[in-house]
Amino acid sequence: MTDLSLKKKKKIANESYTILKDIYGKQEMTLNFSNAWELLVGGILGAQTTDEQVNRVTAVLFEKYPNIEDIANLTLEEAIEEIKTIGLYRNKAKALIGSAKKILNEFDGKVPQDRDELMSLPGVGPKVANLVRGDFFKIPAIVVDTHCGRISRLLGLSKSENPTVIEKDLVEILPEETWIDWGHFLVLHGRNYCKARCRNCLACPLNKTCQYALSKEVQIKIEEAKYEQLENGCF
Numbered sequence: 001m002t003d004l005s006l007k008k009k010k011k012i013a014n015e016s017y018t019i020l021k022d023i024y025g026k027q028e029m030t031l032n033f034s035n036a037w038e039l040l041v042g043g044i045l046g047a048q049t050t051d052e053q054v055n056r057v058t059a060v061l062f063e064k065y066p067n068i069e070d071i072a073n074l075t076l077e078e079a080i081e082e083i084k085t086i087g088l089y090r091n092k093a094k095a096l097i098g099s100a101k102k103i104l105n106e107f108d109g110k111v112p113q114d115r116d117e118l119m120s121l122p123g124v125g126p127k128v129a130n131l132v133r134g135d136f137f138k139i140p141a142i143v144v145d146t147h148c149g150r151i152s153r154l155l156g157l158s159k160s161e162n163p164t165v166i167e168k169d170l171v172e173i174l175p176e177e178t179w180i181d182w183g184h185f186l187v188l189h190g191r192n193y194c195k196a197r198c199r200n201c202l203a204c205p206l207n208k209t210c211q212y213a214l215s216k217e218v219q220i221k222i223e224e225a226k227y228e229q230l231e232n233g234c235f
């Protein structure tokens with residue numbers, strides 16, 4: 001894809017956001033939480049796991065261990081027992097206990113709002129830090145997960161594979177008030193239209209703004225699919 005000017009990227013982002021807001025603007029977040037700690041736990045447990053799986057585990061976990069102290073006092077084996085149905089459970093169990101202890105010892109028992117402080121907690125990278133900042137503290141932040149990264153690239157807003165660089169690119173392009181939504185919308189869009197292995201550009205509502213779909217090669221495929229009266233497909 002050719003290099004686009006910042007002005008052009010802003011136009012693509014703005015048009016795409018308007019379309020996405022129309023489609024997904026009323027949808028609730030899929031991770032269940034009632035405070036910052038619960039969201040942080042959901043974020044830590046969420047790596048390479050679906051939100052449904054995380055919700056199933058946290059429903060039981062928070063019932064048995066409602067406070068940060070309760071998790072800090074678990075042994076590693078006890079924590080593993082509680083979360084063993086999800087992937088990477090050993091590392092995640094360590095991260096939960098480590099984060100709980102650090103929050104109690106260094107942050108007065110309160111989940112910090114500062115990005116660097118959040119990222120100093122075990123198991124917390126930019127994605128989880130931004131999730132907590134945006135969705136709990138309502139501080140503008142973009143969660144760049146695999147869907148957000150992939151679709152932002154396809155739209156023509158970034159060329160990078162590195163989430164930190166993509167976040168930096170998006171921060172420059174998107175208005176601050178859209179940052180929190182952008183991450184959520186692209187997760188939903190990735191599940192609905194733009195899967196990693198099957199981009200349904202024919203039916204995708206972003207196919208008039210997306211630089212991938214507008215490329216000559218894909219346009220030819222879309223026209224062929226229309227001619228064959230296909231309603232879906234992978235492009």
Ligand code: SF4
Binds near residue numbers: 155194199201204212
């Ligand atoms: S037009 Fe195609 S590549 Fe672009 S966002 Fe939609 S499905 Fe993905």
